[in-house]
Amino acid sequence: MYFSKGIFLIALAGFAEVALSHKPGKGPNRNAKRNFIMVIPDGFGPASEALARHYTHWTNNATIDLPIDKMQIGGIRTRSTDSYVPDSASTATAYSCGIKTYNGGIAVDDSYAPCGTVLEAAKAKGYKTGLIVTSRITHATPATYASHIYDRDIEDNIARQLIGENHPLGKPQVDLILGGGRCYFTPKSTAKSCRKDDIDLLGWAKSKAGYQVLTTRKDFEKKTKLPYIGLFTESHMSYEIDRDPAVEPSLTEMAIKGLNDLLAASKKEKTGFFVMIEASRIDHAGHANDPVGHLHDILQYNTMMKTVTEWIDKNSDAPTTLISTADHECGGLTLGYSLTGPPDYWWAPQYFAGAKNTYEVLAAKWKSYAGTDAAYLKTEIFGKYGVPDPTAAELAAATAGKSSTSAVGAVLAKAMNARLGVNWSTGGHTGVDVNLYGYGVNHLKMVGNHENSDVGNFVAQELGLDLKSITRKLQKNKKFIDAYVKPQGKVQKRDSCSKHVNEHL
């Protein structure tokens, strides 16, 4: 009755495809033109998908799949070399370089030596390359594809490498950049700059490297040609539920524009393209324990995945492989608690229905509101967060904390999480495996549960890339490594497995 025949058909089609690809001379092979789309939903744990699916069930009053449910092929183990709980830098390095490293390391190994990435190796073979994200483009995940540095937080250095103004291979590696994080590309003399120096990276990109630079929605609508860099916000782009479509494109819109331009640019080439698309802010909402922001960025990720698989089907003359997996779970999200006792459980996604903004936006709105009247607080703050019925205690707490966005945010989050019946155990990451999804050519080769580093090696294998030769080239540039990759002076390596425990008893 609930048997999904679709899954069987997809699976069988996949088997046939794989079988074909192993007969010599038939089907796609290493020498044929290929595209690879790597999609990373940052901080998207197993419970994240169930949360969004249950909300969709409630909305539609039916047991239906979300787009990516059809695509699960296994799971990914996320641990890093120095912790059972990874950060984005270590896991994204596993995806980009095919090696495990320590938490915080950007495409370097445990001894701070740079490792060749699939993006760099693809570029070296003539593939077109792209990075499409909703965070700052200098954040850990995209950074690991085209920059190398011992500490993820040194984002002004990362920006220089990403755009190629100062990259150990001597030239730009990324043909297409879409996302947020303009502030690391403008000189410190400029308002809102995050740089500590006067380097004008956008100016350099335009005048010296031939990049088209997009900064507005209007720019985004333009017909574009590689290479280009589109940065639509100073820092991260907005959470999907807070996004003003007149100002910022959605992740889905960026993904499709990017794919079309990568396809057009590689049309006459022997090689296709490699692109990494990140649904970056699922993670940020997890850190914030904000179920509303989490939900809507997950739904947008699902929409993007559906649209991308349709794009793959439409463009089957350029065979494409899609793999998608998170870098780690975030927030320790769990769904449901006991009521009077088993089997009576509470988890009520219907409370999501009224939410119009994240608490980040609403706490700021309340802070800047001139009055303190409960009517406004109830309808415009609690109500817009999906809590139409705040208790007297909740209203009092939000009134008392008015001047502190973090205090009011915590009140709102607590109110919503309690009504939903969901729990968060931490403001950080956790060590659970994440789900693995795939589509297109040869994705069924990845059926199973793998170490995260297997994913980077799978990309390299499918595109016929030589990661080792890029690693050798990078490691030859000792001058660059000493000046920009390694820590300056002695650095205590982070180690989450050997300290602090007594603080937490």
Added chain:
Amino acid sequence: MYFSKGIFLIALAGFAEVALSHKPGKGPNRNAKRNFIMVIPDGFGPASEALARHYTHWTNNATIDLPIDKMQIGGIRTRSTDSYVPDSASTATAYSCGIKTYNGGIAVDDSYAPCGTVLEAAKAKGYKTGLIVTSRITHATPATYASHIYDRDIEDNIARQLIGENHPLGKPQVDLILGGGRCYFTPKSTAKSCRKDDIDLLGWAKSKAGYQVLTTRKDFEKKTKLPYIGLFTESHMSYEIDRDPAVEPSLTEMAIKGLNDLLAASKKEKTGFFVMIEASRIDHAGHANDPVGHLHDILQYNTMMKTVTEWIDKNSDAPTTLISTADHECGGLTLGYSLTGPPDYWWAPQYFAGAKNTYEVLAAKWKSYAGTDAAYLKTEIFGKYGVPDPTAAELAAATAGKSSTSAVGAVLAKAMNARLGVNWSTGGHTGVDVNLYGYGVNHLKMVGNHENSDVGNFVAQELGLDLKSITRKLQKNKKFIDAYVKPQGKVQKRDSCSKHVNEHL
């Protein structure tokens, strides 16, 4: 470097197998002899496997797989018809009947009508059948395979149906039973009986139905022949870490004995066997938020799975399909918390190393200890739970609570969970998807993410079973349904999605 070639080889072998099976006249098909092993690790969520794997990594100082890691092929969606968070009854009914039902319902639909199970349908076609568990055999999961009743808690009725003394199809359905729960099979006049009547089910099984009855380890060692029932404890069998091997066999030992006897009994038949094996008490440790009990029952489940896959390989003349998936997550387990801030996380499986018992056993041991000296408490209670360094506050709490096993249990659990850095959000279940594992013939047909009810239908499809005809037969027995299946009088159906929320704000 971490690329697991094994996975690829397994996967490719699988594809070839599937491809073959779809050519008429080649490979295994519906009419050929087949065995199906359904393994349910009750309450085993995605974080459960990561917890056990990380402990194994720490023990071996290496990044290695657990046995089932190699076998993941997707995920399972667990919701029931009346809750986004299921119980074992509703999900096991999805696995046994291929339909979704409400929390608490044992192989009945939403209107309390019995549904034919894969075990009953297999029995009708001549397959040998078995149930092997570590809980009481009358607990929800095994119950859904050969009994039908509106409420999982009416276990004395379930016992009568399971053994066939009073089953709607008029005769015993299960050829082999191994597990715990003798108390529901002995008359109330007997010491330790859980029955409310004087029916002697073990006596009936022996004298009227030809069952061999095993109750001791020594019995277990005997050469046995179907049909038999082995119940080694009055209620649940012990947690693996607490088990005395001289008294109780392990789940692995029971599984292999069962498989050998099922194989021998079906050797000369045209049909093979169906068996459901449950690692029942992973769930109970989750409810107890006891990481020690949880870990060791998970490791035992992994050992059993490894041994069973080796058995399948050795007995390839009788082609066997293995599917394993939990019924739901339990406890809201998450791994890790933040220390000084990202990316510094704490999750320290090394604390498991000293644990020798669950807190259930240790709290009872402390209660029955004649003294109150801190030396004994420290080494024999905390120390045996893996906490060699209890704080003064922890010792004081365990001393103050000495007479209450639940109070001392909570102190021990809190001490251990804090040191490990793991969290539990609930004493009940949660709504996250669970992992899907497979091995043997045609298991790759199930690659993907499925509704739990798809699993029951897959078993039926693979064994060529007709669930509908069994459902019709069951539903024709109106006298039985009125007397034993339906609620006597009006019953308020449990609904976890429409009440109680205000209690939890």
